[in-house]
Every structure is written in structure tokens, then in C-alpha cells.
Amino acid sequence: MLKDEGLDLFDIRRLALLVEVVEQGSITAAADLMMYTPSAVSQQLRKLEQEVGQPLLNRRSRGVAPTEAGQVLAGHARKIIRQMQAAQSDLDQxxxxxxxxxxxxxxxxxxxxxxxxxxxxxxxxxxxxxxxxxxxxxxxxxxxxxxxxxxxxxxxxxxxxxxxxxxxxVTEVFRESTVILVARGHPLAGREQVSMEELRDESWIVRAEAHPVVEVLQRSAHDAGFEPTIAFLANDYQEAQAMVSVGMGIAMVPKTAVALQHPDVTVLHLGPQAPMRRVLLAQxxxxxxxxxxxxxxxxxxxxxxxxxxxxx
Missing domain, CATH: 3.40.190.10 (Periplasmic binding protein-like II)
Incomplete structure (x- = not known):
């Protein structure tokens, strides 16, 4: 029954070879990575082409390139290989x-x-x-x-x-508020809560490399009618706190980022304005x-x- 439905048409080892050859652009390079000889890889790919009934690779003087059928089959093969890896991992667990x-x-x-x-x-x-x-x-x-x-x-x-x-x-673990960090000597440091509108003239310390907290700040600032001025790009929240502590600017961070709070930094709340994020457990x-x-x-x-x- 499986044969009639075509479900046992392809050998997964040959599919893996096809993916490697397409990604490397070379039978020899793929053979080295997969620990085969080039002739063995070529032989397996010819068998795969026979199973498919059409060419999968264009042989060139320098390497190979997939045909349209080769690209399509390689795309499906990648998904199959990921599923097989996941199945093996489940069995190992x-x-x-x-x-x-x-x-x-x-x-x-x-x-x-x-x-x-x-x-x-x-x-x-x-x-x-x-x-x-x-x-x-x-x-x-x-x-x-x-x-x-x-x-x-x-x-x-x-x-x-x-x-x-x-x-x-996914299962929601908890919801987390966003808070503002200011230096202990900042004019707002004696407050417990501030609004974004009060922070329009501040310079901001944010995470580098397009960190998600940058979007949180920009959305909050835009809702309050201003564009935030970025003074410093920090590599992590400890660095951000250090820069806040010496007056380089203020920062917007998730509440868990101040579990280890710098002694010269004060945490201010945004009240109902505070952006909330969900922490999720995924399986x-x-x-x-x-x-x-x-x-x-x-x-x-x-x-x-x-x-x-x-x-x-």
C-alpha cells in the first residue's frame, strides 16, 4: 500500500546528499563533509534522479547547480531531515x-x-x-x-x-511590567512613578543590535508624542545600569532586568502606561x-x- 501511494519513493540518505550538494554547490565538497567518495555521491544522486524521473542537477565545469526540480526536492528534503532529527531526539530522551x-x-x-x-x-x-x-x-x-x-x-x-x-x-508563566531606570541623583529619583510625557527631554540608554526593548521604547515614546534621543547602546542590562548610574541617560527595561539592581540606580514605575510582556513556557x-x-x-x-x- 505504501509503495502504491509513493510514500517510500525516496531514500532519506540520498535526500541528505542532495541537500548537501545543493548547499555546497559541489559534489566533491559535499562528499568531504559527508565522508563519502565523490563517485559514491554521484552514484547515489543518479539513483535519486532515476527515482524522481527527471534531472536534479546541472553538471558544470566548476561544480553543480540544482535544476528547478532539484531546488523543489531539496526544500522538501530539508524539512524531512529536520523532522527525522527531532524524532531521533525524542527517542533519545x-x-x-x-x-x-x-x-x-x-x-x-x-x-x-x-x-x-x-x-x-x-x-x-x-x-x-x-x-x-x-x-x-x-x-x-x-x-x-x-x-x-x-x-x-x-x-x-x-x-x-x-x-x-x-x-x-505555549503556556503563560507570568506577565512582566516595563520600568524606567534613573540615576540616584536624577531630579525624578525621589518619585515612585512617572509618565512617558515627563521623559520627552531625556537621553536614553538602550540595548544594542536592534534589541526588542528598543521597539518598546519607541512605541511608548511615540504614544507620548516624542522621538527618543539615544545616548548610548549597551551590550547588556548591567552595562545599561552602569551608564544610567553615572548620568549618561535613563533607560527603559523589563522588570526582571533589575533583579540585580545597581546601588546608584533608582527604579521608577510607569503605572497603567507600562508596556507589559508575557513570559512563556514553550514545548x-x-x-x-x-x-x-x-x-x-x-x-x-x-x-x-x-x-x-x-x-x-
Whole structure:
């Protein structure tokens, strides 16, 4: 039945060779990477072309280039290979439960604030579980989750750009407010709350490399009727706090960014104006959740319920 439906038409090893040849533009280079001889790669690709019934590569004096059919098949092959890698990772996790292992993904702000609290409780309750943490940027976190590198990960989103991926299941962990940082000697330092309109003449310290907090500031400033003046691009929030502390400017940051507060920095609230972001726990929809993942999920949400008010 499978043969009649064409579901067993392609050998996945040949598909992997095709992808490598297309990406390298050379049979010889692909053979080196895949640890085959060039003649073996050529032979496997000819068999694949026979299975497909049309040419997949144009042989040239210098390397090869995919035909239109080759491009199409290589695109599908990449997806199949990712799914097979994810399947292998799932099987490895099930086998590894005897050892008790779990890898989670997170982003730096949470890794420096909320997550260590969760890890301390989790390790005390489940000392046999070998817990590993990968801190990365948003796109890397999602890619690691989808490929099975991590069993679950922590993400974030804002109301104007909610996270949605049909392959990923998300659970809200807590909501986090945005706050303003000023130097201890700043004229507003004695206040508990300010409005964005009061900050139109300030210079701002923001994260570098198009960090999401830049968009949060710009949206808030535009809603208040002004364009923010950027005075300094910081590589992380500790650097931003240091620059705020010496009067280089003020900063807008998520509340968890001041879990370790600089002694010469004052935190001001924005009240109802404060942009809110969701912190999310993400897991793949299509996998069987390992007991270690279920236990971490439960522990994390328990700690979040206890401490949620700290982040508002």
C-alpha cells in the first residue's frame, strides 16, 4: 500500500546528499563533509534522479547547480531531515529517562533573575535529573526547541506581536511590567512613578543590535508624542545600569532586568502606561513529554504563581 501511494519513493540518505550538494554547490565538497567518495555521491544522486524521473542537477565545469526540480526536492528534503532529527531526539530522551536528563532553553534576562530560583527548587526535588540550560536569542530558542535540542524553552512576547507557531504549545508563566531606570541623583529619583510625557527631554540608554526593548521604547515614546534621543547602546542590562548610574541617560527595561539592581540606580514605575510582556513556557506540540519535562513545567508554574506580583 505504501509503495502504491509513493510514500517510500525516496531514500532519506540520498535526500541528505542532495541537500548537501545543493548547499555546497559541489559534489566533491559535499562528499568531504559527508565522508563519502565523490563517485559514491554521484552514484547515489543518479539513483535519486532515476527515482524522481527527471534531472536534479546541472553538471558544470566548476561544480553543480540544482535544476528547478532539484531546488523543489531539496526544500522538501530539508524539512524531512529536520523532522527525522527531532524524532531521533525524542527517542533519545525516552531512552535517557533512566539517566534523568533535561535541556531547557532560556533568554538572558530570565536566566539572570527568575530561572535560578526555579532551578534551585527543581534540583532539590529531583537531584537525579541532569539539568542543562541553553541561553540564546529568540530565533535560536525556537529552532532548538523544534529540532529537539531542548525539551522546553522560555520565550516572551508583547501584545503588538504575540508569538504563534502551530508546532509549538505555549503556556503563560507570568506577565512582566516595563520600568524606567534613573540615576540616584536624577531630579525624578525621589518619585515612585512617572509618565512617558515627563521623559520627552531625556537621553536614553538602550540595548544594542536592534534589541526588542528598543521597539518598546519607541512605541511608548511615540504614544507620548516624542522621538527618543539615544545616548548610548549597551551590550547588556548591567552595562545599561552602569551608564544610567553615572548620568549618561535613563533607560527603559523589563522588570526582571533589575533583579540585580545597581546601588546608584533608582527604579521608577510607569503605572497603567507600562508596556507589559508575557513570559512563556514553550514545548513542541507533536512530542510525548518526558517525566522530567512534566516535573520542570509543574515546578516552574508553581514558583511563578508565588512570585508573579514581583514582576508587575
Amino acid at each position: 525516552i531512552a535517557g529517562l533512566k539517566r534523568g536528563s533535561l535541556t531547557i532553553g532560556t533568554f538572558p534576562t530570565l536566566a539572570a533573575s527568575f530561572l535560578p530560583i526555579v532551578i534551585r527548587v527543581f534540583k532539590k526535588r529531583y537531584p537525579a535529573v541532569n539539568l542543562a540550560v541553553r541561553s540564546a536569542r529568540f530565533d535560536e530558542l525556537v529552532a532548538d526547541l523544534e529540532s529537539g535540542v531542548t525539551g522546553l524553552c522560555l520565550l516572551w512576547d508583547y501584545p503588538w506581536n504575540p508569538f504563534h507557531d502551530e508546532a509549538v504549545r 513542541r506540540q507533536d512530542k510525548i513529554y518526558a517525566p522530567a519535562e512534566v516535573a520542570f513545567h509543574s515546578t516552574l508554574l508553581e514558583i511563578a504563581r508565588e512570585r508573579a506580583s514581583e514582576y508587575l
